[in-house]
Amino acid sequence: MSDVEQTLSIIKPDAVERDLQNKIKDEFIKSGFTIIKEKKIHITKIEAEEFYKVHQTKPFYNDLCEYLSSGPIFVMILEKFNAILDNRELMGATDPKKADEGTIRKKYGVSIDKNSVHGSDSSENAKKEIQFFFKD
Ligand code: UDP
Ligand code: MG
Numbered sequence: 001m002s003d004v005e006q007t008l009s010i011i012k013p014d015a016v017e018r019d020l021q022n023k024i025k026d027e028f029i030k031s032g033f034t035i036i037k038e039k040k041i042h043i044t045k046i047e048a049e050e051f052y053k054v055h056q057t058k059p060f061y062n063d064l065c066e067y068l069s070s071g072p073i074f075v076m077i078l079e080k081f082n083a084i085l086d087n088r089e090l091m092g093a094t095d096p097k098k099a100d101e102g103t104i105r106k107k108y109g110v111s112i113d114k115n116s117v118h119g120s121d122s123s124e125n126a127k128k129e130i131q132f133f134f135k136d
Helices: 013-017 021-030 045-051 061-068 083-091 104-108 123-133
Strands: 004-011 034-041 073-081 117-119
Touching (some): 004 083, 004 123, 021 034, 021 073, 021 104, 045 061, 045 123, 073 083, 083 104, 104 117
Antiparallel strands (some): 004 117
C-alpha cells in the first residue's frame, strides 16, 4: 500500500558541473515532492564506495565511485505520497537513451554513467541512504 514516504535523491556531479541543480529541483517540486533537507557536499571515494556497496561486484563499480566523488553533489530528502516509485519514474531509465520523454535523465542525462540523478529504489534502501547522508 502506498503512503507518504521519504526517498533519497542525489544530483550527481555531471549535473552540478552544468549548473542544472535548480532546474532539476524544479522538476521535483513541479511533480509534488517537498525537499525536506538538502546539502551540497563533495564526498571522498571511500564514502562513494560505502554508498554504492551493493554494486561492489559490478564491473562499473570502480568508475562509478570515482565519478560520484569527482565533484560536488546535492543530496536531498524528498517527501511525497508514493515518493520512492514516483521519483524513480520521474528520473527515468538508468540509461538516458532508454529513458521516457519528459524524464529527468532523458532531459539532462549524458550517458549511462553520467545520468544526472540517483534515487533510492526501495523503502529499505531509502531509509539506509537517508541515514547515510543525514545522520542526525
Ligand atoms: N552505472 C554505470 N554503468 C552501468 C550501470 C550503471 O555506470 O552499466 C551507474 C549509473 O550511474 C547508475 C549507477 O551506476 O545510476 C547505479 O546503477 P543502478 O543499476 O542502481 O541504476 P539506477 O538505480 O541509478 O537507475
Ligand atoms: Mg540503483
